[in-house]
Amino acid sequence: MEPISIIKADNRLGEGITWDDGTGALWWTDIEEKKLYRMDWESQGIRTFDTPERVGSFGLTDVPGCLVTAFETGFALYWPESGEVLWFGRPAEHTPGVRFNDGRVDPQGRFWSGTMVETAGQGLKGALYRLSADGTTDKVEDGVVISNGLSWSPDGATLYFADSPRQKIYAYDYDVASGTTSNRRVFASLTGDAYPDGACMDAEGGLWSATWASHTVRRYLPDGSLDRMITLPVSQPSCTTLGGPGLNLLFVTSAKQGLSDDVLKGEPLAGSVFVYDVGVRGLPEPRFPARRHINQK
Secondary structure (H helix, E strand, O other): OOOOEEEOOOOOEEEEEEEEOOOOEEEEEEOOOOEEEEEEOOOOOEEEEEOOOOEEEEEEEOOOOOEEEEEOOOEEEEEOOOOEEEEEEOOOOOOOOEEEEEEEEOOOOOEEEEEEEOOOOOOOOEEEEEEOOOOOEEEEEEEEOEEEEEEEOOOOOEEEEEEHHHOEEEEEEEEOOOOEEEEEEEEEEOOOOOEEEEEEEEOOOOEEEEEEOOOEEEEEOOOOOEEEEEEOOOOOEEEEEEEOOOOOEEEEEEEOOOOOHHHHHHOOOOOOEEEEEOOOOEOOOOOEOOHHHHHOO
16 A cells, blocks of 8 residues: 655654644654644644653643643643643653653543653563543553553443563553553564554554554454554554544654664655555544643642
């Protein structure tokens, strides 16, 4: 399958791509360059915002222009236009070699994000956290190396979560009302040079997983079987979202970080955002309730 469009962003580490169905805008982050991107789909205009810390992930909120954000050290509300930050908590601030990474808002408006180990020898110090609507932060899972692939099934009853170096995507039973998980099991296992990275869910229950180092995005059915695979002209696809006016376009970020000059000569599009018409609709992104916290300031 060939992309219908390529956004030549030249990102060092493109990630966290998210479609805002309310404004028709596409958001993503270049983590290592501390930049946030917003593309108006109708005009194709792109704005770039410098961020105060590296942004591992973010989600939409019920306040225009405000994002719930996992900065490298913790959770905050963030207004890219003004640069204002309203912190909730910084659980990674005192853990050397660890930063926040992938995240997503769940069906009830909670924001989930996990940390990753950046420094060799740190062991299994990554974790998965939940930021509840009231602003409290809880650790849900520990012993993680690199958190990735957070997604929920269309009915909200299953949470998906990947630990990239382990080459596994896990599924959990998920209680939407309480935000609690149970019955962790392996949903999909990968082998060779293929590491599950950022993912998104479609309306049919298909999980679209960007697969780092493999040139591919893979769609898994609810039973964990591999349904289809898209081959990209870059080796490090990093995150996916379904969006566009009909929610049927698959957007895929990529990265050039860590690639040698020789490899980059063969991958001139590394760091771009790729757009595919995949013939299946996505789900609108839930929103974190930011308004209640702004009113409490």
